[in-house]
Amino acid sequence: MPQISIVIPVYDEEESLPELQDWIKRVMETKGLSYEIIYVDDGSKDNSWQVIKDLSVLDVNVKAIRFVRNYGKSAALNVGFSKAIGEVVITMDADLQDSPEEVPELYRMITEDGFDLVSGWKRKRHDPISKTIPSRLFNGVTRFISGIKLHDFNCGLKAYSKKVVKSIDIYGEMHRYIPLIAKWNGFGKIGEKEVAHRARKYGTTKFGIERFVNGFLDLISVSFVNRYKKNPMHFFGSMGTLSFMTGFLITVWLIYEKIAGLRNGVPVREITDQPLFFLALVALIVGVQLFLTGFMAEMMTSNNTHKSDYNIADEINRK
Numbered sequence: 001m002p003q004i005s006i007v008i009p010v011y012d013e014e015e016s017l018p019e020l021q022d023w024i025k026r027v028m029e030t031k032g033l034s035y036e037i038i039y040v041d042d043g044s045k046d047n048s049w050q051v052i053k054d055l056s057v058l059d060v061n062v063k064a065i066r067f068v069r070n071y072g073k074s075a076a077l078n079v080g081f082s083k084a085i086g087e088v089v090i091t092m093d094a095d096l097q098d099s100p101e102e103v104p105e106l107y108r109m110i111t112e113d114g115f116d117l118v119s120g121w122k123r124k125r126h127d128p129i130s131k132t133i134p135s136r137l138f139n140g141v142t143r144f145i146s147g148i149k150l151h152d153f154n155c156g157l158k159a160y161s162k163k164v165v166k167s168i169d170i171y172g173e174m175h176r177y178i179p180l181i182a183k184w185n186g187f188g189k190i191g192e193k194e195v196a197h198r199a200r201k202y203g204t205t206k207f208g209i210e211r212f213v214n215g216f217l218d219l220i221s222v223s224f225v226n227r228y229k230k231n232p233m234h235f236f237g238s239m240g241t242l243s244f245m246t247g248f249l250i251t252v253w254l255i256y257e258k259i260a261g262l263r264n265g266v267p268v269r270e271i272t273d274q275p276l277f278f279l280a281l282v283a284l285i286v287g288v289q290l291f292l293t294g295f296m297a298e299m300m301t302s303n304n305t306h307k308s309d310y311n312i313a314d315e316i317n318r319k
Contacts, residue, residue: 002034002061004107005086005162009040009076013094014047015202021055021062024100031104038063039094040080043070049314056316064316074175079312081165087111089165093156099196106159109191116164116187119150119179120157122197138176146180150192153179157195163187236294244287250280 006024010017021037028035039052041064049066056062065079077091088110092098102120109118135154142153154176164187170178179190254271261268271277 002036002086003088004028004033004035004103005084005089006035006037006103007040007077007080007084007089007091008037008094009042009073009080009091010044010048010052010094011042011070012044012046012048013202014044014051016094016096017048017051017055019201020094020096020100021059023096024103025059025061027100027103033104033107036061036063036084036086038065038080038083040064040076041066042072042076043067053316062316064314065312066314068311068313072173074170074172077175077178078170081168083317084162084165087162089160089162091156091158091160096201097198098157099198102157102193102195103159106157106193109193110159110161113191114189115159115191116161116189117179117182118159118191118193119152120155120195121151121192122155123151123194124197142177142180146177146183148179148183148190150179150190152192153177155195161187232297233294236290236297240287240290240292240294242287243283243290247280247283247285247287250276250283254280 008020017039024035024037037059039055039062041049041052049064052062052064052066056064063083065083067075067079080091081089088107090103090106092100098120106118106120109115135152139151139153142148143150158178160182164182164185167185167187168178168181170181174181183190254274254277258268258271260266
């Protein structure tokens with residue numbers, strides 16, 4: 001079993017791959033560390049897959065998976081984690097902006113310092129302002145919501161103990177929240193290491209404003225799912241009960257007011273002529289629907305089985 005598994009998502013990075021491969025190999029051999037490299041080609045449109053195939057011929061430590069289309073970084077990491085067999089799993093981007101020189105120290109922090117997860121922190125970044133400002137806002141909000149004191153949640157360079165990557169499941173844009181997901185799965189010893197950030201040498205950034213927006217939506221999603229995925233009735237049932245009781249109490253009040261008016265000979269509008277009646281009716285219906293939603297969600301949760309829906313076009317596994 002290798003000491004280190006390096007998982008690298010790839011999307012249109014044909015120019016950087018040979019240089020990255022040589023760099024990783026040089027660092028690993030210099031430090032005397034056994035390793036495997038798992039490239040996950042996320043539906044590249046350039047010649048990345050052929051380059052990876054050529055690299056696998058030169059280095060038996062190379063494994064690779066190719067998706068039939070672009071599923072996103074979270075999907076690539078999730079499949080890469082499932083294939084990793086190393087004691088420590090390292091993730092890094094394929095664009096040469098993450099330095100393999102950081103890998104030995106990240107490995108040491110997991111194996112000797114006892115961290116479950118160590119996240120890189122690019123204090124000095126070589127990115128355009130259109131990327132750095134949204135990133136700082138994103139990190140600030142995530143830090144506030146999660147309570148995890150990391151400066152850079154989205155840094156691609158991270159180290160994990162094997163038990164962490166085998167215990168989590170990520171999708172959408174949730175790779176940004178792996179520290180949060182790990183914490184909620186019981187892996188609370190999360191550290192941070194300042195790492196070097198290099199300017200992009202080849203190609204162009206894949207960052208777009210839609211990733212920033214989707215990232216915040218996924219933060220809401222992961223917060224909700226991790227809190228209520230085991231007991232959805234706690235959320236839907238509570239909201240349903242609150243809505244139903246509100247409608248019920250309004251209805252009781254309207255009936256009491258009508259009866260009291262009739263006894264005292266005071267003119268009172270018909271219950272169905274009052275706006276509050278329709279508000280109560282809506283609250284009752286919504287309450288019942290929410291309660292039934294929670295009940296159905298509980299049934300689905302209890303019978304749920306995980307199924308991977310990433311279609312793999314090709315795979316390299318020489319070991």
